Each structure stands twice: as C-alpha cells, then as structure tokens.
Amino acid sequence: MTPSTQRRWLVAGRPVGRPLVDADFELANGPVTAPSVGQVLVRTCYLSFDPAQKSWMENAASYMNPVEIGGVMPGGGVGVVAASAHPDFEPGDTVFGQLGWQEYATLDGGALYKAPPGVSMSAILSVLGSTGRTAYLALMKVGKPVAGDTLVISAAAGATGSLVGQIGKIAGCRVIGIAGGPEKCAWLTDELGFDAAIDYKNEKVRARLRELAPGGIDIFFDNVGGDLLNDALARLALRARVVICGGISRYNHDPRSPQMPEGPRNYFNVVFTGATIQGFLMPQYERDYPEADARLTEWLRAGLIQPRADLLEGFERAPQALMRLFEGRNVGKQLLKVAEG
Amino acid sequence: MTPSTQRRWLVAGRPVGRPLVDADFELANGPVTAPSVGQVLVRTCYLSFDPAQKSWMENAASYMNPVEIGGVMPGGGVGVVAASAHPDFEPGDTVFGQLGWQEYATLDGGALYKAPPGVSMSAILSVLGSTGRTAYLALMKVGKPVAGDTLVISAAAGATGSLVGQIGKIAGCRVIGIAGGPEKCAWLTDELGFDAAIDYKNEKVRARLRELAPGGIDIFFDNVGGDLLNDALARLALRARVVICGGISRYNHDPRSPQMPEGPRNYFNVVFTGATIQGFLMPQYERDYPEADARLTEWLRAGLIQPRADLLEGFERAPQALMRLFEGRNVGKQLLKVAEG
Numbered sequence: 227m228t229p230s231t232q233r234r235w236l237v238a239g240r241p242v243g244r245p246l247v248d249a250d251f252e253l254a255n256g257p258v259t260a261p262s263v264g265q266v267l268v269r270t271c272y273l274s275f276d277p278a279q280k281s282w283m284e285n286a287a288s289y290m291n292p293v294e295i296g297g298v299m300p301g302g303g304v305g306v307v308a309a310s311a312h313p314d315f316e317p318g319d320t321v322f323g324q325l326g327w328q329e330y331a332t333l334d335g336g337a338l339y340k341a342p343p344g345v346s347m348s349a350i351l352s353v354l355g356s357t358g359r360t361a362y363l364a365l366m367k368v369g370k371p372v373a374g375d376t377l378v379i380s381a382a383a384g385a386t387g388s389l390v391g392q393i394g395k396i397a398g399c400r401v402i403g404i405a406g407g408p409e410k411c412a413w414l415t416d417e418l419g420f421d422a423a424i425d426y427k428n429e430k431v432r433a434r435l436r437e438l439a440p441g442g443i444d445i446f447f448d449n450v451g452g453d454l455l456n457d458a459l460a461r462l463a464l465r466a467r468v469v470i471c472g473g474i475s476r477y478n479h480d481p482r483s484p485q486m487p488e489g490p491r492n493y494f495n496v497v498f499t500g501a502t503i504q505g506f507l508m509p510q511y512e513r514d515y516p517e518a519d520a521r522l523t524e525w526l527r528a529g530l531i532q533p534r535a536d537l538l539e540g541f542e543r544a545p546q547a548l549m550r551l552f553e554g555r556n557v558g559k560q561l562l563k564v565a566e567g
Numbered sequence: 568m569t570p571s572t573q574r575r576w577l578v579a580g581r582p583v584g585r586p587l588v589d590a591d592f593e594l595a596n597g598p599v600t601a602p603s604v605g606q607v608l609v610r611t612c613y614l615s616f617d618p619a620q621k622s623w624m625e626n627a628a629s630y631m632n633p634v635e636i637g638g639v640m641p642g643g644g645v646g647v648v649a650a651s652a653h654p655d656f657e658p659g660d661t662v663f664g665q666l667g668w669q670e671y672a673t674l675d676g677g678a679l680y681k682a683p684p685g686v687s688m689s690a691i692l693s694v695l696g697s698t699g700r701t702a703y704l705a706l707m708k709v710g711k712p713v714a715g716d717t718l719v720i721s722a723a724a725g726a727t728g729s730l731v732g733q734i735g736k737i738a739g740c741r742v743i744g745i746a747g748g749p750e751k752c753a754w755l756t757d758e759l760g761f762d763a764a765i766d767y768k769n770e771k772v773r774a775r776l777r778e779l780a781p782g783g784i785d786i787f788f789d790n791v792g793g794d795l796l797n798d799a800l801a802r803l804a805l806r807a808r809v810v811i812c813g814g815i816s817r818y819n820h821d822p823r824s825p826q827m828p829e830g831p832r833n834y835f836n837v838v839f840t841g842a843t844i845q846g847f848l849m850p851q852y853e854r855d856y857p858e859a860d861a862r863l864t865e866w867l868r869a870g871l872i873q874p875r876a877d878l879l880e881g882f883e884r885a886p887q888a889l890m891r892l893f894e895g896r897n898v899g900k901q902l903l904k905v906a907e908g
Contacts, residue, residue, distance in 0.1 A: 286839075451835065456830065464848075465851070470834070470835065470837050470838050471838070472838075473835050473838070476835060481832060481833075486832060487832075488829050488830055488832065489797065489829055489830030489831040489832040489833070489834055490830040490831075490834060491822060491827060491828075491829065491830040492822075492830070493811070493830055493831060493834065493844065494792065494811065494814050494817060494846075495846070496811050496844065496845060496846030497811050497812070497813070497814070497846035497847065497848065498627075498846070498848065499846060499848065500845070500846050500847070500848030500851045501845070501846055502843055502844070502845040502846075503834065503837065503843070503844040503845070504837060504841070504842070504843040504844070505835075505836070505837030505838035505839070505840060505841050505842055505843075506838065506841070507805075507838060507839065507840065507841030510806070510841045
C-alpha cells in the first residue's frame with residue numbers, strides 16, 4: 227500500500243561559482259499527495275543524474291522553471307504508477323519523466339512517458355529519457371553526421387558521450403572519444419566500438435588529435451569546455467560542426483573568477499574553416515522526442531547500443547550520486563536505485 | 568602607351584604575432600608582362616585594403632595560395648584594361664579583381680570582373696568586390712536576417728560593418744553599430760540610418776546593449792573579437808546567429824602571447840539560447856557572388872547604400888594604407904588612388 231508520508235530531498239543552497247556541498251540539500255519528510263483529475267501518483271524506483279542539475283539549482287538555465295529554496299530537488303527518474311486519475315495510465319505501468327528527488331511524485335499525466343515494453347528501468351534512464359534524447363538530437367540535429375565524418379567527443383565515457391559515440395558509429399562516423407584514465411578509454415574502444423580513445427589525463431590531446439584525425443575533425447561534440455574545447459578547435463575540418471552540449475569544466479566556477487576556464491582562443495578558426503559552433507538547447511527539439519525515443523528503443527533492442535549504468539543504491543545517497551559527476555567518477559549513466567520496480 | 572617597367576610592392580616579412588612594420592614591404596621595379604592567350608593586362612587605378620591581408624602575409628589563411636617572400640603583395644583593386652588576349656575584354660574596359668600591389672597586372676581573364684556601368688571606381692571597391700560580397704553574403708547566408716531582428720555589428724564604421732548595417736536596414740532589421748569615438752557613431756546614425764550606435768571607447772558596451780537590445784541580440788556580426796564579442800555573447804536572444812567575419816583585436820598578437828585577447832568565456836551561452844557561432848569563409852559562397860554583385864549594384868543605384876571611401880593617394884603609400892586599418896583610423900573603405908581611371 228502507498229504510505230501517507232514520504233522522504234524528499236529539498237534544495238537548501240545555491241551553488242553558484244562553487245562545487246556542490248552536502249548542505250545544499252536537505253532530507254525532509256513530506257506528505258504523499260493523492261492525484262487530482264488528470265494526475266498520476268508515481269512510486270520512484272530509479273533516479274537519474276546530470277550535471278545540468280547543478281545549473282538548475284543556480285537558476286542559471288533560462289529554459290527551466292526557477293528552482294525555489296525549500297522546493298523538491300528536480301531530476302529525472304523512472305517509477306511505477308501507484309494511483310491514476312488520468313485515462314492513459316493505470317496502476318502498475320512503468321513511466322519516466324521529471325519525478326524529482328522524492329519517493330512519490332504526483333504529476334500531470336502529460337508530463338510522463340510510458341516505458342517501452344522489454345526495456346529495463348535502468349536502460350530507460352541511460353538510453354532513453356533526457357540522456358538519450360540529448361545524445362540523439364544534439365548529434366543528429368546539430369552535429370548533422372555524414373557517413374565518413376570524423377566525430378570527436380569529450381567526456382566520452384559519460385552518460386551522454388558514450389551514447390553519442392555509439393550513435394555516431396551507427397551513422398557511419400569514425401569515432402574518437404576523449405576520457406580520463408586508461409580504464410574509461412579501454413571501455414570505449416573495447417566494448418563500445420569507438421575507433422580510438424584519448425586519455426586526456428595521460429596524453430597530449432592536441433598531438434593525439436593530429437595523429438588520429440589527420441584530415442581534421444568534422445564534428446566535435448563537447449561536454450567539457452576549457453582546454454579540450456580549445457584543442458579541438460585547433461583541428462577543425464572545413465565546414466566542421468561543433469556541438470556545445472555541456473561544459474563540466476566550468477560548472478564549479480564563478481564566471482568572473484580566475485578559476486573559470488578561459489574562453490576558447492581558437493574560436494577564430496571557424497573563419498578559416500567556415501565551421502559552426504552551436505549550442506544544444508533541448509526544448510527546441512521537443513517535437514523530435516518521439517523520433518529519438520523510437521530509434522533509440524529500436525537500436526537498444528537490436529543490441530546496437532549498450533546501456534551502462536553506474537549504480538548507487540539508497541534514496542539517502544541522492545546528493546552523493548550527483549556530486550560523483552563533478553568528480554568524474556561515473557562511467558556511463560549515474561543512477562540511484564530508490565526502490566524495487 | 569603602356570610602359571615596359573612598373574613599380575611593385577613585394578612581401579618582405581611575415582608579421583606573425585606582431586603589428587605590421589615598414590620593413591615588411593619592399594618597393595621594387597619590375598617588368599610589365601604582355602598578356603598571353605586568355606590573359607588581360609590591367610593598369611591599376613585604385614587599390615583596396617582589408618585586415619585579412621595581414622593574415623595572407625602570415626600564410627595563416629588556409630583558403631589562400633601561400634604568399635612568398637619576394638612575391639607581389641596580394642590585394643584587390645580596380646583598373647582599366649590596357650591590352651587583352653581574352654575575348655571578353657577590350658582595352659578601355661573597367662575591371663576589378665585581385666590585381667595585387669602593382670601598377671600593371673597581367674591576369675587570366677577568368678579572375679577579373681567587369682565593372683557595372685555607371686558605378687564609380689571607388690564605389691566598386693567599397694560596395695562591390697570582396698568587401699561588398701563579404702558584407703552581403705556573411706549577413707544573408709550566415710546571419711540569415713529576418714525582418715524585426717536586432718542586428719548588432721562591431722567595427723561598424725569599417726568598410727564591411729558599415730555596409731552590413733545598411734544591408735540589415737534593407738532587410739528590415741533594427742541595427743545597432745559599435746564603433747570607436749563619437750564621430751564614427753554619429754556617421755552611423757545620422758548618415759547611414761543605423762538605429763543606434765555604441766561608442767566602445769566612451770561607453771560601457773554591455774550596459775548599453777542591455778538598454779538598446781532589451782530582448783537580446785538576434786544577429787551579432789563580429790569584426791573584432793575580444794571583449795566586444797564576449798559582451799555580445801552575454802546578450803544573445805534565443806536562436807541567435809553570431810557571424811565571425813573578422814577579429815581585428817587579434818591580428819597583431821601571437822596566439823600564445825599574453826597580449827592575445829582571451830577567448831570568449833561567454834561562448835557557453837549558446838547552450839542556453841540554442842545560438843550558433845559561425846565563421847564566414849568567403850570561398851564557400853563563390854556561386855553566390857553574382858547574386859551579391861547584382862543586388863548591391865541595384866541598391867547602390869537606388870541610393871539605398873551609400874559608399875564611403877577613406878582615400879589615400881600615391882602608389883608608394885600602399886603599406887601605410889594597410890596599416891591605417893589596424894590603427895582604427897579609417898572611416899568606411901580604405902582605398903589608395905594609384906592612377907587616374
């Protein structure tokens with residue numbers, strides 16, 4: 227039976243220009259709210275973590291509703307319908323969406339997606355949902371791969387990067403991943419089928435790019451910013467597309483502080499190559515979500531994409547799961563198991 | 568009659584990471600070469616100057632043939648056909664193209680364009696030729712103006728910027744120019760019809776942009792780089808287009824020197840706006856040159872575009888004319904009159 231109270235993680239601080247700390251979150255008890263007409267009550271099973279969540283806490287992302295101090299921490303997740311007052315959902319359905327960090331979420335049915343049959347909950351969050359849509363849409367609609375393109379990805383062993391590389395292979399690209407450490411690099415080449423990997427902690431990125439992409443980079447998919455972006459901009463091919471999807475090297479710093487990585491001096495190479503640097507703004511592609519979901523589901527079932535989750539367990543560890551992203555500790559999608567499915 | 572010898576300016580130095588100096592050029596006598604079959608001999612009347620010429624001397628622009636030390640300094644100009652071995656040209660025709668810094672150029676007919684009737688030589692170089700094509704094509708094909716867009720231009724009183732603003736007005740944009748000093752700013756608003764101008768030497772650019780473009784910048788047309796680019800990136804509207812056409816703040820510095828302006832830290836705003844930063848690489852738009860030439864000629868004749876040349880006189884002053892660009896001394900297109908038309 228559904229209990230009448232639940233645990234929630236509330237936003238307690240704004241981590242502007244600094245790393246996240248424990249005190250930015252507060253664990254609190256709250257009521258479980260029965261669904262009104264059109265709403266659905268969801269029991270959270272897994273939560274999903276993304277670096278953008280820190281910017282949400284800062285109210286830096288203009289595309290999101292403002293986050294209030296004392297409000298439930300926003301975040302994606304997958305769960306099971308516990309009660310429904312919406313005609314499209316029934317108790318027992320597996321659903322995903324922006325559940326927030328709470329054991330029970332009461333949401334409008336229109337904000338939830340039904341899970342495709344035969345896909346595990348952790349695969350839903352690592353391959354579908356916002357991670358999969360980001361990887362698919364940012365690569366396909368902004369990067370615009372053409373078979374034969376050389377695609378270079380930073381934070382390639384992260385949730386988004388590892389998917390982008392696999393989708394790039396399906397699209398016929400030569401895929402080079404940049405990641406930190408030999409284990410992550412080996413995973414990319416040996417298990418995910420990347421053509422090459424560069425260990426930025428132990429190799430000179432620019433020299434390795436020169437070796438591995440002698441004809442230049444057609445698509446650079448950036449999740450990092452800072453030196454890696456600058457190094458890639460030095461090696462652009464004619465008409466290259468640079469997709470700015472994330473900038474994890476920036477998220478812990480105040481824009482005006484000396485610790486904030488410098489802007490990319492090599493941006494000017496776009497003039498010599500006619501290249502494009504474009505930001506990926508998810509809500510612009512909302513009408514393409516069904517396309518992304520359908521193709522990713524198909525590729526997942528066909529074994530062309532391997533989901534990989536980095537799993538913590540226990541609702542009380544949600545802040546810790548988010549902080550792992552900024553320490554570069556996750557391989558694949560960082561998830562938290564909250565309850566059995 | 569055509570003489571048998573002529574004066575030429577040769578490239579004598581590579582100004583990499585430093586300003587131009589007199590010793591980078593050498594004035595020399597050379598032969599006048601009679602045209603072979605398919606060639607045309609042109610008597611140079613006006614030369615045209617562009618900051619990109621410095622990068623040509625550095626062999627930094629991959630789209631150009633390498634420039635040799637001891638070779639004739641490349642540059643655009645307009646002149647009169649003195650002798651022709653090409654069926655499309657006759658002595659007396661006014662033509663323009665890459666004549667080089669020489670009193671007489673012997674060129675393939677295919678590299679020359681006939682001047683449209685009724686357009687003065689100085690208007691050809693300030694509104695047609697590479698300046699006009701750059702302004703028209705970079706704005707139209709990269710900036711993609713939509714009537715009602717707010718268009719902001721750096722180095723707006725320069726040859727390219729002042730044309731871009733006038734074309735932007737024709738396209739229905741609200742046009743804001745950034746220029747150095749009250750005189751240049753007054754010229755933009757009072758004579759060229761810009762909606763507003765910002766004097767970056769005496770005003771705070773970011774605060775003024777906030778006042779003048781409260782809904783954000785739809786198109787930023789950049790000829791400068793450095794702080795101006797960074798300030799504009801802070802104020803992008805949703806789906807903004809940033810056209811990187813030039814970077815005059817960068818041209819005198821070594822990429823690795825501390826004097827080189829920092830890269831734009833605010834590049835990351837493209838993620839919050841879905842904006843695009845794209846370089847304008849002229850040769851990519853070669854098939855569109857006739858479109859640019861035709862429309863600019865029409866607008867010039869209709870009085871919708873005002874040519875403005877900043878004229879020096881005397882072949883021996885060519886290096887000085889080029890250096891004026893880097894001192895921000897020119898208003899409108901820097902030209903040099905070499906001989907009567």
